[in-house]
Amino acid sequence: MTVSILRRAGHSLLVVILVSVTAVGLLSLAPGSVATVILGENATPAAVAAMNTELGLDQPLWRQYGNWLGRALGGDLGTSPLTGQDVTQAILDRLPVTLELSLLALTLSVSLAVLLAVLSAAAPGIWLDRVINAVSSAFLAVPAFIAGPVLIYLFALKAGWFPVSGWAHIEDGLGANLRSALLPALAVSLTEIASFHRLLRTDLIGTLREDYVAAARAKGMPRGYVMFRHALRPSSFSLVTLAGISLGRLIGGTVVVEILFGLPGLGQLVSASITARDVITVQGVVVFVAVTYVVVNMLVDISYGFLDPRVRKAARA
Template identity: 70%
Template structure:
């Protein structure tokens, strides 16, 4: 019998293969090619066809995909025909920016959402709870491409607290780096705050009605101790699942925010590569995002056995 972990790994590999194959297939349907971008608008059809043949872009997409997959398995993601840069090098240069934004956004969302959920669940239906739910609804309805310009207008242009755009690397100082990262991370985090808060609030309210919580209260334990020691942990399983799903999505969802704030991350690289029909670069970036997504979700699934002994016992682990 195949162990659960092995089955999970097999499904994850299949997901990555299907995602990258779908990307190649979709880009092959788009008009134009990397050769036409390289040669410019005034290039003749003959010159474009000649360069396509030289780069191997005139072959069927499945043939191109098979060659790319053979190299990717050996750790070679190819070289961009547009920039001439190895894909792995381009990803390594841009990945720290995207990872920092995603992790910062996730931390902001978790801290704010947990605090709001605890306050809401402590007095469900109160004026404070209704006000928090109203704010949460606003956050949920404001996508990043709207939140970004609003944050730039108020906090960068009006108040001057943060730079309008651009990026400072950590080597240039932690302060400038964080100042350049806070607004884009916050733009990404707003929607996550709302979804995390709503989910955790609902689970906390249900847990606080359980008998074991009533016993803890009867022993004279403080409300804060009961909330954080007894109620928060068993209420966090759905939140952990959502965090795992959203972390993978956040890494791929920084495209708009990085473009708005002119940040040199994977999102901006992906957007420019799609426009220039750089299939090799797009394949590499999408493959990385898919791997991160499935690895994080697999880790979340496995973490349940560590958090709750009942799940470990039911699985026979």
């Protein structure tokens, strides 16, 4: 077991390094530098060169990355040359917004998907199942950058139920906080709802045809009890896997929504840093998201044993 965990940790570290290398390589292809942003467009080439030397940007790219990686492995993600702020602190300042948005979107996605999948699988092929499938297909075809403006127009501008933009912290009141978070979370979760529903519906229909489910029904157990007690748990393997992957994706994929709704999260931070060629901050955010992604996937693997006793028995064997 220990060897397996160490092997997985080694693979995860390799993934994180490759992701950070890719981010640095892509940013190096963009024109301009952070020195130009700091000094302004009218700065002389000599001034830009001096600033690059001061920031260490005149060194080869591989050496810059090696120096940063050595510090990062020790827990130091560096300091932004543009703002002078510690990158770790910048991430921690923005993280609550992105994390709440991602967790709320995931909660909405799983809750609505389970409800829709149960309704569909209870009687597949009837009118209700067809309507739910049609709605699911529509959600799947609407990305966040389209869903966001539509939701803003309908529920913020027209109905006035939610603010158009901005973020209310929990300290300002739970109600105000949820009002500012619910609409962007819904914009992010629409495609996830559709994916989760389709996956769980298929698994539920297959599980409901198993012999042990037929035996439970033959004993006169209520349909709802059979569905939630005997069918839903073993059918949720794929859902848990996809939900875990989606959480990592949501944390790193809220950039568009945070910009649309004016939310001060990691998406805004990385977007501004890319525009300003702030490679140090971008590397830090990318590494943080990658680490979160691999850790969540490890936790998903561990959760299998709690969902199905057969996995625990196989692990002991």
